Amino acid sequence: MWPTHGAQALVLIVDDNPENLTVIGELLHPEFSVRAANGGRRAIDLAQLHPQPDLILLDVMMPDIDGFEVLRQLRAMPATAAIPVLFLTALDDADSEAHALRLGAGDFITKPIRAPSLLARVRTHVALKQARKRLDTGPLHAPSAAGWQHSGLGLLQQLARSCHPDGQRHLEQVAGVVAVLGEELRRSGVYPEAHAPGWLQALVQAAPLHDIGNAAVPERILAKPEALNAGEWNAVRAHARLGADALVQLTVQDGPQPTLVRCAREIARSHHERWDGRGYPDCLAGLAIALTARVTSVADAFTAMLAPRPHRPALSLAQAREAIRDGRGQQFDPAVVDAFEARFDALAALMAAPATAVLDEPGLAAGLAA
Template identity: 40%
Template sequence: MSPAPTARSDLSETVLVVEDSVLLRDVVVHTLQDHGYRVLAADSGETAERLVATAPRPDLVLLDVLLPGIDGFELLRRWRADPATAALPVMLLTALHADTDELRGLQLGADDYLTKPVQPLVLLARVRTQLDAARARASLRDQNARLEAEVARRMAENELVQDLAIRALAHLAETRDNETGRHLQRTQAYVEMLAQDLHDHGLFADALGPRQIRLLARSAPLHDIGKVGIPDHILRKPGKLDAAEWAVMQTHAALGAQAIEAAERDVDGAVDFLRLAKQIAHWHHERWDGTGYPDGLAGEAIPLAARLMALADVFDSLVSPRVYKRPMPCDEARAVIRQGRGRHFDPVVVDAFERCYDAFRHIAAAHADGPDNPGP
């Protein structure tokens, strides 16, 4: 009696039958072909491996366990270990009551198994089930890939908006200060370089992962945002400040932190990418020995982000021209940084600076202020 008719398959679906018994292979091949499947056949492990590696790859493999040459278990192990075939549906063909074969095959990643002799109706039903399941998994993978791509796009868009907001705020502060030039670009690059060097040397692993380094570099341009609160006659004074004026100038650190905190209150919560910006703005003028401002913090009480900015800011100020001074040569600025090790600067950060010194010089030269490179 012939099998009851079933819905014919999509002709694009290909089943590879790997079986060294000619009789059994012919039964399986003809049953599948009669129901619309495209069928490939192999009588050895080597032939099966070649067919699976050849495009277009079969949609399902019916795999005998006992084969000449490479056996079915080894083929299955290889396919599951290869990312290109890890999701390939595989059904084992096992001898009746070969429980150990079935268990081993399932442990190696087989999707299902059929016992010999194969019953046509069972064969067709199980093949259809595996192909439908594989198609559903592929659809889900495609959907997940689309969702991941959309999430990545939105995250990139969000980061761009954050970058633009930070840049806008930083440039607002720049418009009030006629001495900044390309200070923002240089200090941002210095801070990122120091952070990456410390990360590469296994230091501050919890604080300097890849994401934290990106946030740190993005936040660095806001270090002087508080200068918008400094009166023009002090901020734009063409010369050194007197003691009273300097006291007012020092308030820019706390003013910057307060401005960021006010923005966080407006959105009713801390904003992750502003957390480091607030630390940098508030404490980048603190000193390792506790003689800095505004709070006189010392040592590791100073947030790491602010310690990195402290060195970057001082180095850039030393090597940049001001109305009241000429730029200091990089080697002399390097000596000043060395002298400040353990006093002005975190010794570990100074060590990172030493390792990065040649790159610092390159950044200083590439982004130098002047008529040919006037800054933003």
Template identity: 45%
Template sequence: MATVLIVDDTPENLSVLSGVLSPEHRIRAVNSGQRALQAAAGRPRPDLILLDVMMPEMDGYEVLARLQANTTTADIPVIFVTALDSGDDEERGLALGAVDYIVKPIRPAIVIARVRAHLELKAARDLLQDRNSSLQLEISRRMAENLMIQDVSIRALARLAEIRDPETGNHLRRTQGYVRTLATQLCSDARFAAFLTPHNIEILVKSAPLHDIGKVGIPDHILLKPGKLTSDEWLIMQTHSRLGYLAIEQAEQDAEQPIEFLGMAKEVAHYHHEKWDGSGYPEGLAGEAIPISARLMALADVFDALIAQRVYKGAFPLEKALRIIREGRGTHFDPAVVDAFFARQADFVAIAAKHADGELGSASASAG
């Protein structure tokens, strides 16, 4: 049974309306605007309000305005019931947000029909809102599930690189942190703001662990070689960027619909060894032709390689690594990315320490 709140300062009107509507509805009756506001916000919450316009202290127009200003009562439909019978009065009431306008003296059949119609409309709206809320919850659940599947897939793919090269495990975690740090530093720069939106930063960070996925295609005698690579071996090593790109592109093509993070991961894997001056690989891109995602990944990857222990080299002291990064400004790296790195140098050191390998931890600590 729906609850109808009747508001009128005249006891006779309250009695008549209550008598007309009480057989089908739960009735609450009050005789002032202030009491109407209290009743509308209380329990049981009314499903419909019949509101007199001409009342002392607070007229019906002000009551309606206050109901609409309160999020608790804003969606309760209001029908004006008034002796004001001019077209202008009715137009004003409807313009202010009333759903209907009944002129006194009331005719019971009209009141019953109007109340029934607006209660049915409200019930339909409430049902639609409930279904929309349920649908939104289901969409949110499925999106969260899809994101979890993406994260698991990324970790599974990244684990392939770890299996082939055990040194990459913490490297992936550190470079992910470095990329986020650079992106958040640069996102307010006009040259980067259009790309480094909060959404794109999350996609980039999610994609970063796949930057070296192509190394699973490099033979062990090259990937794990403890000494310097020969020129032929180095050419084979360079193919890992192309292999990673092709592997992710194939996964992208196999998907039934575009997967955003795969597009970013493919870009990072392919171009993170390009250099600002055009001397990198695999395409020899230069300057702003290099995707922003790859420019950030390039510095993150090199910095970590410098301070980490690798099969082919020892960990460099932090000061030497910083000097190499500084010297690479405008040649190896985008100058703006280098500037962002030094602006957040302390954060880089903290990330390196948090996800340190044994030698990296001691090297970073001694250099710091």
């Protein structure tokens, strides 16, 4: 139906409605190679053919076997178990979505489709699949910032921008805030580990990966304006573990794991832990939480408060400052909040700066080089 281009990612579309196959295929074809199946059994056969699809868009209600059974069989076969599957269906009930997520679906997209949204989700999941593939092919070396940018983690940094509602702007702000907080912690001397060689550089480069696991959380949940139900909340909480899992295979030869790689994993897994032990995913408390994650927790919360969300408007600088203060000793490390207070004027200026200037805090370059 559509010509295959070797350099493009391959998407398998599964739907018993020929019109749906045509419409979705034409939407994806300029950017992806496309393969189509008009039923569940055919989909299982095509998923095993070389080249295997990088992503499967799967309908639920089909006459031979339904999409849930297709996914169950795909997950049971080693050759197809790791292929990302997004449901694209007319079903819109919470039970069907919860069942799909339990089976291992990456997303549950309801018809009628919105072309920009579908394209964004396909791009995100294909990019994550490709990044994981690069991590699976062998050890990656990330001994320096330059190595980081050209490794699988560099691709993950690009993916991180598509996983957050504020995209590049939020990630740049988080990097800028952790840089200022880390520099202040070094100046105060409260945590000697902040003086370790490469610690601050690694923190600034790794912090933007904090929400990389959001690529596996359905868009409908991330954009929901109402309160999340228990199943949806569990899906959101899973992003911390999934983000760390995406980085777990990074290793280096001839030496210990570099600060940069360790830092990325710490932050991805633990940036939602709380000082009082009531966070997730591991319910860590106090100094048991990595310092990199404790710093990123404050930076992420502060910058997120200043941007609107589906369930609330943006907070003012004064309101965000008060919320961080209120979290001292409960959600946040007291010493990090003290650093936040000590450098609040600089942080306020950082939030008002244009995107390209977000890391231009005076004196910061010297601090990063130290």
